[in-house]
Amino acid sequence: MRRRPLLSGLALPLSALLILPVGGGSAAGDARHWQQWVTGWAASPVAGGEIPSGDCPAGRGSKDRTVRNVVFLSAGGDEVRVRLSNAFGERSIRVGRASVAVQSEGAAAVPATLRPLTFDGRRGVTLPADAEMFSDPVELDARALSTLLVSVYTPQATGPVTNHPLTAQRNFVAGGDTTLDPSGGRFGRASCWMLTSGVDVERSKRFTGTVVVLGDSITDAAATTVNANRRWPDHLARRLNAVEGPSLSVANAGLAGNMLLRERELGSYLGVGAVDRLDRDVIDQSGVRTVILLEGINDIGHDASAAEIIEGYRQIIDRTHARGLDIVGGTLLPFKGSSMWTPRRQQTWSAVNRWIRTSGEFDGVVDFAAATASAEDPLRLAPAYDSGDGLHPDDTGTKAMAAAVDLSLLLPRHRTDA
Structure with a gap:
């Protein structure tokens, strides 16, 4: 195989407010290849809309609800960051709180692993339309081939939300802010990943x-x-x-x-x-x-x-x-x-x-x-x-x-x- 030299990118600060315009091959995207992260899990986002099969609520959107995405890590590390996505949103979306945890079973988390996510030190953030955003890094023993739960609470009406449908993975939705609830008992099922397009783990x-x-x-x-x-x-x-x-x-x-x-x-x-x-x-x-x-x-x-x-x-x-x-x-x-x-x-x-x-x-x-x-x-x-x-x-x-x-x-x- 022909091996081409890798580019040497610019170093960016690890601020959570690394806002990534989508679809344009941004300069921020170039530099991210050469930071301290690899992609542990990713899902290609699409626009929110009605889906012929499954129980994905992305088309009607969310208000005062928490989505809990179940994601399978290909790589592990001691530190993670989560990429939230409004890549196909027509308006900004307010995220009231978000969290990450190791899955126990179904929507339930291993309690000691539940971590609130912050964005430039704040628990909430506004996702601009047509953009993605990383959380601040958080310490977590995230092992390769393990499963994480990424929860995102939206207090206000979102309109149709960016999602990945037809996942072959049962995900979850609950009323109110349940991002820090480890039990999972209040969650109903959903067939799509919503508002989340990736989890990075620390390069090692x-x-x-x-x-x-x-x-x-x-x-x-x-x-x-x-x-x-x-x-x-x-x-x-x-x-x-x-x-x-x-x-x-x-x-x-x-x-x-x-x-x-x-x-x-x-x-x-x-x-x-x-x-x-x-x-x-x-x-x-x-x-x-x-x-x-x-x-x-x-x-x-x-x-x-x-x-x-x-x-x-x-x-x-x-x-x-x-x-x-x-x-x-x-x-x-x-x-x-x-x-x-x-x-x-x-x-x-x-x-x-x-x-x-x-x-x-x-x-x-x-x-x-x-x-x-x-x-x-x-x-x-x-x-x-x-x-x-x-x-x-x-x-x-x-x-x-x-x-x-x-x-x-x-x-x-x-x-x-x-």
Whole structure:
């Protein structure tokens, strides 16, 4: 793999009022890569709106309510900070109080770990529209592959709130300010992460940087077991945690239904196109070193040509390289037998995967197609990996995807499988 020199960024103070304009590749975002943080957990935000399935209240918003997000850490540390998000808000949102804790079970926290969050020393903060904001750092024994609870209380009506839907994770909502309630007994269920888009952990000798996975539903959560953290980036995090010595965190920038080239007409909850969310969801993640790209199957399903998809890949490759980052291309999984398959789309899929494998424009390739294909018909998912729709892998399939990643693409010193 070609290794490009990393940029040397500017040092920023650790003030919580590091307000990050979204989607623009801000100077603040550049500098954050080289501070003392890596991304322990991330979720790509979308605009608040009605979602056809699930029980996400993001469309109607919140007033005098607390959301409690359940997040799975890929990396651990002794200090964390939380990234609140109003990335798609049309107006500012007042946060009355927020907290972080280690999960006990469900909405309940381990009481001794419950930490109130502050923002430049204050317990409340106003989130401007179209912006994200970090909390002050807080001491917490946050272990890799553990689960945290991030609670955010909004005393006033918010309008539709920035969220991440279809999470394969049960989250929680309660009336009033319950941010410091460890019991969780007052919380009802919600199917989305709201007002929170990331948790950073302190960079250490153990976790030296972040790999960000940019993808669609196959990366996000589709068809994996709820509350089990069996997305393929979760399995990749487990592999990286098994490596001795310095390793990397994993940030999941997958979005169900997402397209590479544009926003889908179906609904805002599917997110803007990958080329348009690259800065916020990938390049501006703390500690990012390498990107894995697995997008394009939904574009094929909407009859984009191979040339159009390849041009989208080239845009992302050029922009990530311009920031001194490596980018690994993932071949698109087999999809024959799914509702979107046609002979013409199969030809597009074949041309796109051929280019990913042979063009040499990526810094490395993960052949997800080969790793998940049926031995009898390589244009189909292996029956053992098929969730039942011919498109999305199940828990076993996502584990096979993670196993297909050559860790030397991410950790050049690591030459044997973990």
